[in-house]
Amino acid sequence: MSKTMRAVEIEGGVGPISALHITDVPKPVPKDSQALVKVKAFGLNRMDLLQREGHYPVPPQASKILGVEFSGVIEAFGCDAEEEYKVGDEVFGLAYGGAYAEYIVVSTHMLVHKPKELTWEQCAGIPETWITATQALYLIGLFTPGKSVLWHAGASSVSIAGIQLSIADSASAVYATARQDSKCEFCVSTLGATAAFNTTTQDWVAEVLEATGGKGVDIIIDFIGAGTFQGNLDAIAKDGIIVHLGAMGGTKLPAGVDIGGFVRKRIRYEGSSLRSRDEAYQGKLRDQLVEHALPRFVDGRFKVLVDRVMPWEEIQEAHRALEANETKGKVICTIG
CATH class of the missing domain: 3.90.180.10 (Medium-chain alcohol dehydrogenases, catalytic domain)
Known part of the structure; x- marks a missing residue:
């Protein structure tokens, strides 16, 4: 041999x-x-x-x-x-x-x-994508039926898995973001997401808040980092959990970021890797x-x-x- x-x-x-x-x-x-x-x-x-x-x-x-x-x-x-x-x-x-x-x-x-x-x-x-999504949603995000979830980079492999897991286990609503209209359409028509928002042409935070009646979402899974940090704080619901898995949008926060939501909303923001x-x-x-x-x-x-x-x-x-x-x-x- x-x-x-x-x-x-x-x-x-x-x-x-x-x-x-x-x-x-x-x-x-x-x-x-x-x-x-x-x-x-x-x-x-x-x-x-x-x-x-x-x-x-x-x-x-x-x-x-x-x-x-x-x-x-x-x-x-x-x-x-x-x-x-x-x-x-x-x-x-x-x-x-x-x-x-x-x-x-x-x-x-x-x-x-x-x-x-x-x-x-x-x-x-x-293996990598579905296990990562499982870890983020259940172990860190503490998902239970009836909670709402937002998956950033909705057409990425991990979010494709995560959207399906969320829907199968009875999320109240499943949202996604992407930077192309075709990918947003894919998240809704192919994967079954409740709605998806284009982060280059839409105010995704405003869209999330409108869709949830001002409440925000219970869990956010984020791969972007600095580019969505403030938006995540604004779009998360009270007692919500933000799971940080990557930094495709950078690691250095811009001046003026308002972290008041951490206390006001009792937010948990946790990073992880597999x-x-x-x-x-x-x-x-x-x-x-x-x-x-x-x-x-x-x-x-x-x-x-x-x-x-x-x-x-x-x-x-x-x-x-x-x-x-x-x-x-x-x-x-x-x-x-």
């Missing part, structure tokens, strides 16, 4: 899209509770763009190879794998890194059996995904929306598509 494999690397360790290339690297060896998986497909995430540029804090246990979600076939195990898996099993899963490659080693505690009803490409687009969490934390979220969402993928109630599938040899074009904010759903690369 070969001791090398092909993988996407970044020339110089960090760099622009043009630095991405496929080359031979050492093939990983599973140990302890790990499985060696031959990768069929992997999903792209915005963290990959940041990591490529050297702007993402990579966990110490992560491979230097990009990619955290994948689907494939188990080829070998370490010495302490979960008994429910065997060689030849078709799986998908979440890793700390290493998915842009022919093989990946990952804890069996972060694997899920691939349903026959879903394709390799669909399964590769589930990749920096330990395996036990991620494993509990995997279990919740399997119990709560997987049956709905199988029967079609939940949609895994894949915007485009590309051969991994076109990894540069795949990164360009994600960087240009052209997509409504996942960008997936296939191997072989």
Whole structure:
């Protein structure tokens, strides 16, 4: 058996899209509770763009190879794998890194059996986005039926998952924002959001307050950061929770930001990430995904929306598509 494999690397360790290339690297060896998986497909995430540029804090246990979600076939195990898996099993899963490659080693505690009803490409687009949405909505946002939710960047993969979760679990209303009319329409007509607002042409805060009779929304999931900070404080309801997951709009607040709402509305504003969490934390979220969402993928109630599938040899074009904010759903690369 070969001791090398092909993988996407970044020339110089960090760099622009043009630095991405496929080359031979050492093939990983599973140990302890790990499985060696031959990768069929992997999903792209915005963290990959940041990591490529050297702007993402990579966990110490992560491979230097990009990619955290994948689907494939188990080829070998370490010495302490979960008994429910065997060689030849078709799986998908979440890793700390290493998915842009022919093989990946990952804890069996972060694997899920691939349903026959879903394709390799669909399964590769589930783990990071749906687990992140689950964490944000339930663990941090403390969602319960009857609450209202606003998902920023509504056509992003995490919000696509989150909007579906919110609706399925009986939110009183589900709102979204986006920067294009077509994406706002997508959130309403395809995903079923109550309403979606264009942040470049509309006063989204005023629209939210009008839609909620001045109350505001109970939970806001935010990926923008500085650009929506004041608006979030204005649009959140009393005793509301704002979940901060990213800073696509910057991290430096402008002068004049009014934080009075924190006390006046008793707001909780909490930041979080998934990749920096330990395996036990991620494993509990995997279990919740399997119990709560997987049956709905199988029967079609939940949609895994894949915007485009590309051969991994076109990894540069795949990164360009994600960087240009052209997509409504996942960008997936296939191997072989």
